[in-house]
Amino acid sequence: MTRTLKSALLGVSALAFAGATSFAADDAPKTLAEATEGPSNVAIWKTGDADTTVYMMGTIHILHPDLDWETDAFEAAWAEANAVFFEANVTSPEEVQAASPLIMSEGFYTDGRKFADLFTADQREELNEALKEYGLTAEALGNMRPWFASIQLTQLAMAKAGGDPAAGIEMLLGARASEEGKTQRYFEGLAEQIQIIADVPDEVWAKSLIEGVDELSDVEGYFAEMVGLWYDGDADGLAEFMSDGWEETPELASKLLYERNEKWAVKIDRLIEEEEGTFLVAVGAGHLAGAKSVQDYLTQHGHESVRVNP
Numbered sequence: 301m302t303r304t305l306k307s308a309l310l311g312v313s314a315l316a317f318a319g320a321t322s323f324a325a326d327d328a329p330k331t332l333a334e335a336t337e338g339p340s341n342v343a344i345w346k347t348g349d350a351d352t353t354v355y356m357m358g359t360i361h362i363l364h365p366d367l368d369w370e371t372d373a374f375e376a377a378w379a380e381a382n383a384v385f386f387e388a389n390v391t392s393p394e395e396v397q398a399a400s401p402l403i404m405s406e407g408f409y410t411d412g413r414k415f416a417d418l419f420t421a422d423q424r425e426e427l428n429e430a431l432k433e434y435g436l437t438a439e440a441l442g443n444m445r446p447w448f449a450s451i452q453l454t455q456l457a458m459a460k461a462g463g464d465p466a467a468g469i470e471m472l473l474g475a476r477a478s479e480e481g482k483t484q485r486y487f488e489g490l491a492e493q494i495q496i497i498a499d500v501p502d503e504v505w506a507k508s509l510i511e512g513v514d515e516l517s518d519v520e521g522y523f524a525e526m527v528g529l530w531y532d533g534d535a536d537g538l539a540e541f542m543s544d545g546w547e548e549t550p551e552l553a554s555k556l557l558y559e560r561n562e563k564w565a566v567k568i569d570r571l572i573e574e575e576e577g578t579f580l581v582a583v584g585a586g587h588l589a590g591a592k593s594v595q596d597y598l599t600q601h602g603h604e605s606v607r608v609n610p
Contacts, residue, residue, distance in 0.1 A: 331520060332364055332462060335528025340369045343533040344377055344608040345588065347568075347598055351576040354568060355381065356594065356605065358538075358585025359469035360530055362458045367467070369531060373609040381580035383483035384473060388490045391474035399491040406498035407448035415441040415449050418506040427509070430516045434460075446505035447497050453509075457516060461523040473582055487564050487583070496555060504551045511548050530585050533609060539590025558592040565597030572603060 345356040355377035363369075378384075389395045416424055416438040428437045434456050441449045455465070465471065477484050488496075529538040546553040564583070571579065587594050595605040 332367070332524045332527060335524040336367060336369075336531045338532075340371050340531050341533035341609060342369055342371055342374060342531060343535050343585075343588070344371075344373045345595060345605040346377075346608050347572070347595075347603045347605045349572055349603075352572045353380070353578040354572060354581060355579070355608070356581040356583075356588055358530060358588045359473075359582050360527060361468045361470065361584060362463040362465050363467040363469065363527065364462050365464050365467040367527075367531075369469075371609065377580050377608070380578045381482070382577040383485055384477055384580045384582055385485045385487060386470050386474065387486065387583050388488045388493050389474075389484070389486050390468075390470050390490060391478075392490075395490045399489075399494055402491050402494050402498075403448070406494065407445055409443040409445060413443065414439070415444045415446065418446060418502065419510060423510050427513050430513045433516075445498070446502050446509060447500060450505055450509060453516075457519040458523065461520040463523060469582060487567060488560075496560070500551055500555050504549050508549050508552060535589055535607075538585060539593075542586050542589055543591075557586055561587050561592060561594045562597045565594055565601060568594070568598060569601040569603065 343358060346353065347356070348354045357374060357377070419427060419438060424438050431437055431453075434453070436453075436456075441452070444452070458464075474484060476482075526538075526541060529541055542557075564581075564587070568581065581594075583594070598605055
């Protein structure tokens with residue numbers, strides 16, 4: 301389950317709208333207020349060449365509405381940018397509507413299979429115990445495929461922790477860009493994102509759910525630690541947080557993060573080589589953290605990324 305939470309918060313923006321199993325450490329903040337006590341230092345990187353500048357910032361796809369995270373470094377990058385790049389257009393009703401048939405066709409079994417059938421009797425018992433506080437059982441999820449069930453559970457868990465998709469950075473910056481007339485561009489289509497998620501084998505999603513099921517009991521602490529690392533600009537801490545537990549389901553890390561990072565680096569390289577001006581890339585913070593990050597792949601194209609606000 302926590303792999304799904306990580307993906308929804310730091311990796312795949314579509315997960316917040318249709319996770320890596322290390323939970324909060326003993327000395328980690330227990331509440332979001334505790335995790336964000338000091339001034340924000342959300343990380344900003346810079347790359348480019350003589351006539352093109354690309355700023356990059358990590359985002360959180362689901363946040364608390366009252367969190368004050370904007371920094372001087374962010375505001376400077378935003379003001380300078382001619383256009384902003386997001387993962388996908390999650391603010392467009394037309395885009396969401398166009399993706400809805402795909403959710404219906406890929407999100408549910410049509411051959412008689414049920415979500416609960418993916419688990420052994422012992423696993424169902426364990427899962428049902430964790431789902432009690434949400435008023436759900438594995439059987440109640442009917443014919444949902446596990447990736448779609450994961451989305452529903454993520455939304456419930458984040459709501460319990462005080463998170464709101466409408467307060468996610470992409471939603472806020474998309475609205476701000478529209479108000480200010482700033483050009484918005486996208487690395488992927490929303491339907492493309494959903495297909496990436498749905499193409500991960502069902503057994504991988506099911507394993508991810510059952511591996512992290514116990515941690516549903518302290519979603520607030522998990523949410524606080526994750527947001528706190530991002531808020532403090534602790535890229536190394538965030539990378540460690542993201543990597544813990546991926547060993548159990550490497551397919552998720554590969555499909556949801558690494559392969560997409562590599563593709564985005566190609567697009568950023570092309571942007572630097574073919575266009576002039578200043579651009580801001582705002583994508584899930586997990587894409588800019590640790591090994592096989594967007595910055596790592598950009599290095600392979602000859603572009604070094606420098607942290608603007610150490």
